[in-house]
Structure formats: structure tokens, C-alpha cells
Amino acid sequence: MTQDIDFDRYDRIRPIRWTGDALELLDQRKLPFDVEYARCEDSDAVAEAIRLLIVRGAPAIGISAAWGVVLAARQVDAADGRQALERLEPAMQRLNAARPTAVNLAWALARMRRVLLAAGADWREVIAREAQAIAEEDLAANRRMGAMGAALIGEGSGVMTHCNTGSLATAGFGTALGVIRAGVAGGRIAKVYAGETRPWLQGARLTSWELQQDGIAPTLVADAAAAHLMKSGAVQWVIVGADRICANGDTANKIGTYQLAIAARHHGAKFMVVAPSSTVDMDTPSGDSIEIEERDPGEMFAIGGVRTAAPEIAAWNPVFDVTPHELIDAIVTEKGVIERPDAAAMRAAFGS
Numbered sequence: 001m002t003q004d005i006d007f008d009r010y011d012r013i014r015p016i017r018w019t020g021d022a023l024e025l026l027d028q029r030k031l032p033f034d035v036e037y038a039r040c041e042d043s044d045a046v047a048e049a050i051r052l053l054i055v056r057g058a059p060a061i062g063i064s065a066a067w068g069v070v071l072a073a074r075q076v077d078a079a080d081g082r083q084a085l086e087r088l089e090p091a092m093q094r095l096n097a098a099r100p101t102a103v104n105l106a107w108a109l110a111r112m113r114r115v116l117l118a119a120g121a122d123w124r125e126v127i128a129r130e131a132q133a134i135a136e137e138d139l140a141a142n143r144r145m146g147a148m149g150a151a152l153i154g155e156g157s158g159v160m161t162h163c164n165t166g167s168l169a170t171a172g173f174g175t176a177l178g179v180i181r182a183g184v185a186g187g188r189i190a191k192v193y194a195g196e197t198r199p200w201l202q203g204a205r206l207t208s209w210e211l212q213q214d215g216i217a218p219t220l221v222a223d224a225a226a227a228h229l230m231k232s233g234a235v236q237w238v239i240v241g242a243d244r245i246c247a248n249g250d251t252a253n254k255i256g257t258y259q260l261a262i263a264a265r266h267h268g269a270k271f272m273v274v275a276p277s278s279t280v281d282m283d284t285p286s287g288d289s290i291e292i293e294e295r296d297p298g299e300m301f302a303i304g305g306v307r308t309a310a311p312e313i314a315a316w317n318p319v320f321d322v323t324p325h326e327l328i329d330a331i332v333t334e335k336g337v338i339e340r341p342d343a344a345a346m347r348a349a350f351g352s
């Protein structure tokens with residue numbers, strides 16, 4: 001299913017590096033101007049890095065949390081995996097509490113719990129292997145989704161994306177950005193628009209930088225310009241990632257995604273969600289039950305440390321929203337493409 005893509009060309013950015021005794025995370029607060037890694041030597045440092053958005057993006061925080069468990073294990077003595085799990089549980093709870101919306105975090109920790117329960121005296125090696133497997137499977141899923149998503153796009157299309165869903169947000173290649181990379185490589189995508197993604201500017205700071213590394217020249221647009229752009233006919237597909245896809249196909253993603261879906265439907269552009277199956281949460285029936293993270297309103301008062309808002313004002317800063325499944329034309333996971341997702345189609349693809 002993978003078309004001819006020179007993947008190595010896209011494998012230069014690695015946000016997560018395991019050194020054997022520490023986790024190094026490319027500090028995404030500092031991009032695009034400073035490329036610096038933050039070193040985490042214990043699991044609480046990993047939890048803090050997730051909370052501060054040093055590492056971000058649903059798959060990347062899941063992978064980091066898995067390595068966080070491996071670091072926590074260094075403080076624990078246990079005869080077997082079951083005993084280790086009991087002792088690791090507080091650290092795992094703290095990792096899980098770092099951010100609430102992306103299900104990949106809880107999913108990765110659940111995987112670590114599962115292998116611990118079955119492990120014997122070699123439980124340390126078992127969890128290190130599992131963390132590595134989570135990262136490798138994510139990269140493989142992204143490559144597969146890239147090819148499947150790109151196949152949906154007509155030749156010479158214009159696409160718009162939101163937030164950052166690339167190598168920086170995953171083990172490599174990216175989800176929505178992986179589809180865009182594959183689509184550009186295959187000649188299906190002629191033009192890429194990236195929304196700047198206020199207030200944290202993942203689009204302006206991260207996506208444009210990442211695409212530039214590949215020689216893909218994105219056109220940055222203010223979030224508020226999206227509907228106007230779509231009205232012009234320049235966008236055939238809006239392609240986004242996800243933090244949680246519910247049992248009925250409702251999808252939580254970066255704040256602003258929902259309004260892109262509404263504008264796309266109004267202007268006849270298609271709307272694609274690209275995410276690995278680790279982002280699918282069949283235990284959450286619909287978007288109404290998703291906890292939406294609200295971050296410090298201070299993120300909205302300044303850009304790059306320069307205050308832009310009057311002093312002593314109030315602000316509301318929800319950082320995700322939910323796009324109802326009726327507005328989604330296709331959900332692409334590594335398991336396949338679900339067109340016009342609803343509860344029945346999701347059940348058929350992922351079970352109950």
C-alpha cells in the first residue's frame with residue numbers, strides 16, 4: 001500500500017531520542033529558531049515536559065510517556081512485572097495526568113501495564129522493548145496512512161492543514177502531514193496552506209519549519225483567513241490530525257479544527273482526519289464526553305514574550321475542540337479508510 005516515497009528524506013527530524021539512560025526531547029517551545037533537546041532523567045521530568053509542551057502532539061506524548069515508565073523503573077525494585085506495576089503505578093498516574101485530551105497518553109500507559117502484568121523477572125527489558133515497539137509501530141502507521149490518505153486526493157489539489165501533525169508530533173513522518181508529504185511526493189498536492197494555529201502557533205512555528213526542511217514551501221495563513229481562502233476555491237481538502245476519535249467518529253483536535261470543518265462543508269472542500277488507531281477511543285461514545293484541556297490564559301496575552309493584550313483582562317483558552325462526525329468525509333488510520341464515519345462504520349472497523 002506504500003507508494004514510492006523516499007521516506008529517509010523525511011526522517012531527519014526526531015523529536016524523541018532514547019539514549020539508554022535518559023529521554024531527550026526536542027524542545028518545541030523554542031522552535032523554529034533554536035533546535036535544542038531537553039534531557040529527562042526521571043518520569044516526573046517527562047510528565048513536566050508533556051505538560052509544558054516541550055513534547056506535544058498526541059502520538060509523541062504517548063511515546064514519551066512509555067519511555068517515562070522505563071525511567072520510573074530505575075527507581076523501583078521488584079521481583080516480577082506484577083510487583084513492579086504496583087510500585088510504578090503512582091508515576092504512571094502522574095504521567096497520565098500531564099494532559100487530558102489526547103487518548104494516546106492513556107493508551108500507551110495501558111500497553112505498558114499490560115506487558116508488565118505478564119512479565120517475569122525480566123520486566124525491565126520487557127518494558128524497554130514495549131516502549132521501543134510503540135515508537136516503531138507509530139512510524140510504520142504514519143507511512144502507511146500517508147499513502148492511503150494521499151490516494152484520496154485528486155491530482156493538483158490545494159490542501160489546508162492545522163496545528164502540527166508532522167515528525168515533530170509523532171515518531172516520524174507525521175499523520176496529516178504524512179499524507180501531505182506523500183501527496184506532494186506523488187504529485188497529487190500542488191499547494192499547501194498551513195493555518196498559524198493560535199495561541200501556541202504550532203502551524204506558524206512548527207509546521208512551516210518542518211515542511212521547509214523537506215523542500216515543501218507552505219503558505220501560512222492566519223486562522224481567521226481560512227473561510228475566505230476556501231471560498232476562493234483554492235482548497236480541495238482540509239487535512240488534520242486528531243487527539244481522540246470517539247466511537248461515533250466525533251474527533252477532538254486542536255482548537256480551530258471545528259470551524260475549519262464547518263467552512264469546508266460550506267464551500268465544498270473535503271475534510272480528512274488522519275490518526276493512528278492508538279487515537280481511536282471506542283470507550284468514549286461521542287465528543288460530548290471528551291475532556292477538553294484548558295490552558296493558562298496567559299498563552300493568549302503575549303507572542304514570543306511580548307505582551308499584546310491590555311493588562312488585567314480575562315481570557316478563555318480551550319486548546320481543543322470537537323468536530324462532529326457528520327462534517328468528516330474520511331478518517332484514515334493504518335487499518336484503512338473510513339468514509340463518512342459514524343458509529344456503525346467505526347464499529348465495523350474497530351469492534352465495540
Ligand SMILES: CSC[C@@H](O)[C@@H](O)C(=O)COP(=O)(O)O
Binds near residue numbers: 102169253
Ligand atoms: C499527529 S498530532 C495530532 C494532534 O495531536 C494535533 O493535531 C494536535 O492537536 C496537537 O495539539 P498540541 O496541543 O500541540 O499537543
